[in-house]
Amino acid sequence: MEPLVRLHGITVRYDGRRNGGLVAITDVDLDIYQGEVVGIVGKSGSGKTTLLKVLAGLIRPVKGEVVFNNHKLNGNSFRVGVLFQSPLLLPWRTVIKNILLPIEVLGEDVSKYLSRALELIEKVGLKGFENSYPWELSGGMQQRVALCRALIHRPSLLLLDEPFSSLDAITREEMWMLLQDVISHEGCTTVLVTHDVREAVLLCDRVVVIGGKPGRVRAEVRVDFKRPRDLKLQYTKEFNDYVVMVRGLLGD
Amino acid sequence: MRLSRSRTLNSLVVLVFICVVWELVVDLLSIPQYILPTPTSIASTTIKYYDYLLRNLLDTSIHALVGLALAATFSLAISLPLAYSEVVRDTVYPLITGFNAIPRAALVPLLALWFGLGSMPKILTAFLIAFFPVLVPTLTAMVTIEKELWELLMSFGATKTQILIKVGIPRAMPYFLSSLHMGLTSSFVGTVIAEMVASDSGLGYVILSSTSRLDTALAFSCLILLALITFVLSKVLSVVERRVVGWAYRVST
Structure with missing residues (x-):
């Protein structure tokens, strides 16, 4: 099967005055298949957000290519939906x-x-709030609105950059289940960037571990639980084995 | 609502108290009326010259407001290209700041020389003093869009122009409208200065001519009327703000 998106030999260098010539990621290869949920985990500064921005067409790599449906791309030419940590x-x-x-x-x-x-x-449980203003909603509700905005234009790829890290633990678990539900309903291919290993294991079919300076793909772990998954899965031994393994791959 | 009404009442009581003390001090110390007129004589002068004062108040207000309208339009119009292009901003903005360093009151004789006595120097002085305090916050709001918001819009293909229209302008509106309060007082200052230097009408002219006749009470009437009109117009502006950019004040509708 051909991947929906193939990243090949991606290298990104920031040439701003502040971080002059900093190589954020180097030689990253990554295949993303239709309908898959891929997690990208790494410590802060590992270049995981940079990788997401390459996928979003916001950063042009100095080396390497982005191939979408077998077409080599120059810049952003497939539809993406992005959800950041802050609802914006x-x-x-x-x-x-x-x-x-x-x-x-x-x-x-x-x-x-x-x-x-x-x-x-x-679908995200905000019926009746259509004409409310964002500041009339709680943080979790605002993030749900942002999720709808990321999906409205039927993007080929849904990109999530630490979408739940500013929410409290209970709201975060609610959002995990909601996201899983919405993704399967929409059938959209998803990339989730996170530093929360449990979040990645619970939601993703495959977890890509990024590390080093500059960032490289260190390992890929396939998570063999069937979707939809239940929150209780977190308390099983198999789940924790995955968490321990991925955490180990992240390094100290 | 009840609270704000009782606060207004408090302010009025303090005002009345100040007037009573003022009246007593002038009487007890026998200060001549041409140095410091009493509130009662200011009031009787205001009533006596009612028509004359009203005509000149209207004259001053119209010129100040036209100047303010010009300043608002001009500030909005040039903040767009300045926000759009960093090159334009870096080129033009220092020039505008430099121009702002000129004391605008000093330009009135020149304006009178070029445009003669009458409306033009009044409107232009109001405009020249008012536009800078309106431009700065408006432009700042347009150019300080968060990087993440910018990236979000770019991710679904927005152009720079679209970001400016969809985000920059609405984001700048509360700052623009609140800066008009500052612009309002500035434009009245501008018009009054021009009336003192190069005009034979308006409250600025009345102040100048009445003090030269030692009719100090009339000058005080003018000052009070000027304060009142800017106060009232500022309140009107506040109502407009709440209507137009209620979101910025988190007013639920």
């Missing part, structure tokens, strides 16, 4: 208008996406 909602827009923002930017007919937006809102 626009406070002057209501929930529904925040969600429809990508459609406006893409220049598509907003009215055609209205029912999809309402469906996503219902």
Whole structure:
């Protein structure tokens, strides 16, 4: 089977004045298959966010290539949905208008996406909040709105950059289950960048460990639990074996 | 609501108290009226010259507001290219800052020389003093969009122009509107200065001519009217702010 996205020999160098010539990641090869949930774990500064930004088309690698559906790419030319740690909602827009923002930017007919937006809102449990403003919602609710916005334009790839690390433990577990539910419903290929090993093992089909300076792929671990997974899985021996293994691969 | 009403009442009581003390001090120390008129004589002067004062108040206000409108329009219009291009910003902004360092009051004789006495120097002085305090916060809000928000918009293909329109402008609106309070007082200062130097109408002119006749009470009437009109206009502006950018004040609608 051909991968949906293939990263081949990716090297990224930042040539800003501040971090002059810093090589963030080097020679990274990564295949992402249709419908897969791939976790990228690494310590802070390991280049995992850089890798996500390459996938998002926000950073152009100095070496290597991004291949999408067998087409070599020059910059960003497939649709991605991004969810960052902070929800980044626009406070002057209501929930529904925040969600429809990508459609406006893409220049598509907003009215055609209205029912999809309402469906996503219902799916994440925010029915009735369509016309609320972001500041009227809790942090977890805001992040759910941001998830809808990341999905509204049917991206080929959903990119999550530590999406739940600013939430409390209970809300985070709720969001894990919600995310799993939404991903399987949408059938979207997902890349989850996180430093939380438990989160990666619980949600992903495959965990890629990045480490070193500059960052390289250290190992890949296939997580053989069937989806959908239950929160109780965390308390099993098999789950903890995975966690211990991935944690070990991260290094000290 | 009840709380704010009782606070307003408190302010009024303090104001009345100040006036009573003022009246007594002037009476007891026998200060001549042309040095410091009593509140009662200011009030009777205001009533006596009611028509005259109102006409000149209107004259001053119109010029100040036209100047402010020009300043607001100009600030918005140039903040867009300045926000869009760093090159334009680095080139033009130091020039604007440099111009701001010129005491604008000193330009009034030149403006009178170029445009004659009358409306033009009044409007232009108001404009020249008011535009900088409006431009700075507006531009700052446009160019300080968070990097992550910028990346988010880029990730679904937004162009720089789109980011400026969808984020920069709405984000700058609360700063723009609140800077108009500052611009409002500045524009009245500008118009009054121009009226003192190069005009034969408006409250600035009335202040100048009444003090030269030692009719100090009339000058005080003008000062009080100027304070009142800027206060009222500022309140009107606050209402507009709450309506237009209520989100910035977290006003649920």
